[in-house]
Amino acid sequence: MDRRSLVVLSAGLGQPSSTRLLADRLAASAVEALAGRGVGTDVTVVEIRDVARDLADHLVANATSPALRHALDAVASADAVVAVTPVFAASYSGLFKTFVDALDRDALTDVPVVVGATAGTQRHSLVLEHAMRPLFAHLRALVLPTAVFAAPEDWGGDAGPAGASRSGDALSTRVDRAAGQLADVVAGRPARRPHDPFDDAPSFADLLSGR
Amino acid sequence: MQFGVFTVGDVTPDPTTGRTPTEGERIAAMVAIARKAEEVGLDVFASGEHHNEPFVPSSPTTMLGYVAAQTERLLLSTATTLITTNDPVKIAEDYAMLQHLSGGRVDLTMGRGNTGPVYPWFGKDIRDGIPLAIENYALLRRLWTEDVVDWEGRFRTPLQSFTSTPRPLDGVPPFVWHGSIRSPEIAEQAAYYGDGFFANHIFWPKEHFIRLVDFYRRRYEHYGHGSADQAVVGLGGQVFVRKNSQDAVREFRPYFDNAPVYGHGPSLEEFTEHTPLTVGSPQEVIDKTLTFREHFGDYQRQLFLIDHAGLPLHVVLEQMEILGAEVVPVLRREMDLMRPAHVPDAPTHASRVAARDAAAAAPDAAVAPAAATVA
Numbered sequence: 001m002d003r004r005s006l007v008v009l010s011a012g013l014g015q016p017s018s019t020r021l022l023a024d025r026l027a028a029s030a031v032e033a034l035a036g037r038g039v040g041t042d043v044t045v046v047e048i049r050d051v052a053r054d055l056a057d058h059l060v061a062n063a064t065s066p067a068l069r070h071a072l073d074a075v076a077s078a079d080a081v082v083a084v085t086p087v088f089a090a091s092y093s094g095l096f097k098t099f100v101d102a103l104d105r106d107a108l109t110d111v112p113v114v115v116g117a118t119a120g121t122q123r124h125s126l127v128l129e130h131a132m133r134p135l136f137a138h139l140r141a142l143v144l145p146t147a148v149f150a151a152p153e154d155w156g157g158d159a160g161p162a163g164a165s166r167s168g169d170a171l172s173t174r175v176d177r178a179a180g181q182l183a184d185v186v187a188g189r190p191a192r193r194p195h196d197p198f199d200d201a202p203s204f205a206d207l208l209s210g211r
Numbered sequence: 212m213q214f215g216v217f218t219v220g221d222v223t224p225d226p227t228t229g230r231t232p233t234e235g236e237r238i239a240a241m242v243a244i245a246r247k248a249e250e251v252g253l254d255v256f257a258s259g260e261h262h263n264e265p266f267v268p269s270s271p272t273t274m275l276g277y278v279a280a281q282t283e284r285l286l287l288s289t290a291t292t293l294i295t296t297n298d299p300v301k302i303a304e305d306y307a308m309l310q311h312l313s314g315g316r317v318d319l320t321m322g323r324g325n326t327g328p329v330y331p332w333f334g335k336d337i338r339d340g341i342p343l344a345i346e347n348y349a350l351l352r353r354l355w356t357e358d359v360v361d362w363e364g365r366f367r368t369p370l371q372s373f374t375s376t377p378r379p380l381d382g383v384p385p386f387v388w389h390g391s392i393r394s395p396e397i398a399e400q401a402a403y404y405g406d407g408f409f410a411n412h413i414f415w416p417k418e419h420f421i422r423l424v425d426f427y428r429r430r431y432e433h434y435g436h437g438s439a440d441q442a443v444v445g446l447g448g449q450v451f452v453r454k455n456s457q458d459a460v461r462e463f464r465p466y467f468d469n470a471p472v473y474g475h476g477p478s479l480e481e482f483t484e485h486t487p488l489t490v491g492s493p494q495e496v497i498d499k500t501l502t503f504r505e506h507f508g509d510y511q512r513q514l515f516l517i518d519h520a521g522l523p524l525h526v527v528l529e530q531m532e533i534l535g536a537e538v539v540p541v542l543r544r545e546m547d548l549m550r551p552a553h554v555p556d557a558p559t560h561a562s563r564v565a566a567r568d569a570a571a572a573a574p575d576a577a578v579a580p581a582a583a584t585v586a
Contacts, residue, residue: 056476057476057477057481059476060473060474060475060476061414061472061473061474061476061477061482062414062472062473063414063473063476063477063481063482063485063486064414064416065416065485066416069416197395198395198422198423198426201395201396201398201399201426202396202399203399204399204400204402204403204434207341207342207345207396207399207400208345208349210342210365
């Protein structure tokens with residue numbers, strides 16, 4: 001079976017966290033959708049809270065710990081990414097953004113990404129459109145049309161028509177739709193060849209001629 | 212193997228007293244450090260070049276010329292010379308002059324500089340960093356090796372019938388190292404010309420620097436200058452040394468915790484685990500430095516950074532006494548024992564003149580860099 005790598009970024013702080021819960025739902029649905037298209041998936045979960053101190057050291061001292069390096073490399077070689085953040089002060093969390101800041105400039109170029117967010121109220125749902133989508137557009141990622149937001153009522157409202165009517169489509173429906181879009185893109189393209197700064201270094205002839 | 216010290220020339224308050232040295236005091240301290248380097252038997256003193264506060268060494272050849280007059284044996288170098296924002300014509304002239312004044316005790320390490328505003332202050336753009344380094348250095352080499360140069364490029368006004376004066380001492384330009392902490396392009400440049408490559412591997416993780424140096428070695432061989440293990444490698448490293456390890460840690464910790472580059476970040480213990488920084492006894496410095504050879508192969512030059520983080524001059528000079536008496540002699544002996552016979556020492560003016568003369572006597576025996584294949 002053809003295989004692809006999926007990296008799940010979760011910036012939840014609680015343990016357990018609803019952000020991680022949403023990230024896992026998206027990942028599980030993506031694995032299933034890809035299996036349905038004949039593609040196996042290797043999932044790597046990056047809990048950003050686990051490298052929170054490493055990120056601070058990276059910022060102030062240019063120090064990249066082995067754990068942070070491992071996480072950054074996983075993203076830079078991923079065929080697909082699920083990125084989920086809690087909403088803090090009307091945007092993605094600072095910790096989530098700090099991780100994204102640490103990525104190499106080309107780490108997500110052309111990579112399909114499903115974005116998700118969680119918050120204490122549905123009033124924050126547009127964070128996905130005014131913060132997350134532009135952030136990943138800046139990184140030249142391929143952000144899929146369906147972004148998934150989960151407020152507290154989504155975790156209870158799935159089963160009944162009342163919940164569905166309050167929040168539009170039920171959470172599971174939105175999760176599956178996003179995962180299906182991700183799977184269509186990933187299954188339809190070859191596995192990613194990770195960028196290697198040494199293998200891809202220009203020869204001196206190219207440097208000298210300004211190519 | 213060459214051992215020495217390099218200085219950034221930062222004016223940093225001493226965190227234990229709150230006192231900031233004056234620029235004059237800092238400049239005098241740099242000269243004192245250079246003189247001490249010769250006195251304790253080190254081989255090299257290298258000065259940074261900066262054009263912004265809080266750094267004082269904006270005019271390296273003025274300082275190195277002054278040091279040259281007060282020393283007899285010490286090699287004078289840079290860490291680094293800004294190949295991007297300096298006019299290559301001025302570099303050619305300044306360092307050829309320094310060569311003559313110092314009797315050939317000069318080499319240079321080229322660097323791009325990473326301070327954004329410095330580029331526009333000199334009429335350049337930091338986004339052109341690599342193309343500037345490539346074009347300026349190509350011109351610099353021609354100015355040193357060709358008596359009359361016609362030249363036109365992208366970044367500098369053209370030259371017609373230009374002769375850079377004085378001509379290099381004995382017709383042999385200073386040896387050049389290229390320093391980089393990130394860019395394979397600069398390692399490629401160093402390899403193409405058969406120049407040295409200096410890795411100030413102070414950041415994590417070391418694996419990146421190992422790949423960078425390996426890449427340089429591979430490309431050095433590719434361009435026909437010798438085998439990969441004959442490529443000319445220099446490494447940085449920071450040390451704070453006392454007779455007893457505990458004393459070193461206790462004394463250095465407030466300097467580390469408040470240091471401009473890495474302070475308020477990782478702990479001293481984490482930093483020493485992952486970087487070349489060694490805080491400890493002479494034996495610990497020896498052991499740690501010997502691991503550099505394991506990671507990077509036999510190399511030609513080891514420079515220590517010892518005057519950073521606001522350390523007072525008398526402490527820096529004490530460090531140098533210990534380095535000269537207890538650390539470097541052991542490292543010299545150990546490194547020399549382990550180095551295979553076919554791995555050369557770092558080039559000096561004398562060895563380069565001899566190599567030039569030998570090549571002239573037997574023109575088929577040597578491959579001049581200009582004849583190397585571009586691929």
